Amino acid sequence: GAGVSQSPRYKVAKRGQDVALRCDPISGHVSLFWYQQALGQGPEFLTYFQNEAQLDKSGLPSDRFFAERPEGSVSTLKIQRTQQEDSAVYLCASSFWLDSSNQPQHFGDGTRLSIL
Amino acid sequence: AQSVTQLGSHVSVSEGALVLLRCNYSSSVPPYLFWYVQYPNQGLQLLLKYTTGATLVKGINGFEAEFKKSETSFHLTKPSAHMSDAAEYFCAAENSGGSNYKLTFGKGTLLTVNP
Numbered sequence: 001g002a003g004v005s006q007s008p009r010y011k012v013a014k015r016g017q018d019v020a021l022r023c024d025p026i027s028g029h030v031s032l033f034w035y036q037q038a039l040g041q042g043p044e045f046l047t048y049f050q051n052e053a054q055l056d057k058s059g060l061p062s063d064r065f066f067a068e069r070p071e072g073s074v075s076t077l078k079i080q081r082t083q084q085e086d087s088a089v090y091l092c093a094s095s096f097w098l099d100s101s102n103q104p105q106h107f108g109d110g111t112r113l114s115i116l
Numbered sequence: 117a118q119s120v121t122q123l124g125s126h127v128s129v130s131e132g133a134l135v136l137l138r139c140n141y142s143s144s145v146p147p148y149l150f151w152y153v154q155y156p157n158q159g160l161q162l163l164l165k166y167t168t169g170a171t172l173v174k175g176i177n178g179f180e181a182e183f184k185k186s187e188t189s190f191h192l193t194k195p196s197a198h199m200s201d202a203a204e205y206f207c208a209a210e211n212s213g214g215s216n217y218k219l220t221f222g223k224g225t226l227l228t229v230n231p
Contacts, residue, residue: 041223041224105219109157
């Protein structure tokens with residue numbers, strides 16, 4: 001596709017349920033990033049991949065959060081035993097390379113997650 | 117750790133007036149700097165970026181920003197606001213040393229444009 005695609009666009013789950021959020025990056029993009037955007041705040045970094053390798057997961061808030069990109073293309077962010085504080089918009093971004101100096105990160109429209 | 121500060125969570129201007137959105141970064145080594153715009157229920161769209169070279173950078177939709185190392189600032193301006201400019205604007209920084217590629221964002225500035 002032409003841009004970064006995220007699905008679902010909206011997800012409502014009950015507290016304690018597991019959720020999985022999908023990101024399809026721009027074709028050929030090596031790098032993939034996940035960010036969490038709480039209401040009224042700027043996005044905050046969660047993790048990033050170069051191809052299938054997860055190079056930095058320092059932003060994941062707890063061990064309930066897990067991300068994978070097994071074939072170096074589509075990525076899934078999984079949240080286990082969801083809590084209300086997990087409610088946020090989850091943004092995925094991809095870029096041709098890691099360094100944004102020449103190729104900036106391109107963002108998807110996000111998945112809005114609401115935990116009841 | 118890098119931090120980005122956007123002064124003013126909400127800026128209101130009249131159509132045709134100057135837009136000025138402020139951004140300051142914290143690192144001693146100048147990072148790569150970006151301005152993104154976010155419309156409701158959409159992702160982030162890149163307006164412009166500064167990496168090296170000319171300190172005045174021009175972006176899309178008539179926006180420009182000036183990197184000032186002495187002030188650790190990267191303020192966004194547009195000479196004449198249009199109704200379609202109403203959106204949330206985020207300043208972001210990426211360390212330029214090549215060891216950390218994540219973007220650090222400010223908290224955002226909501227721009228409203230009054231007719």
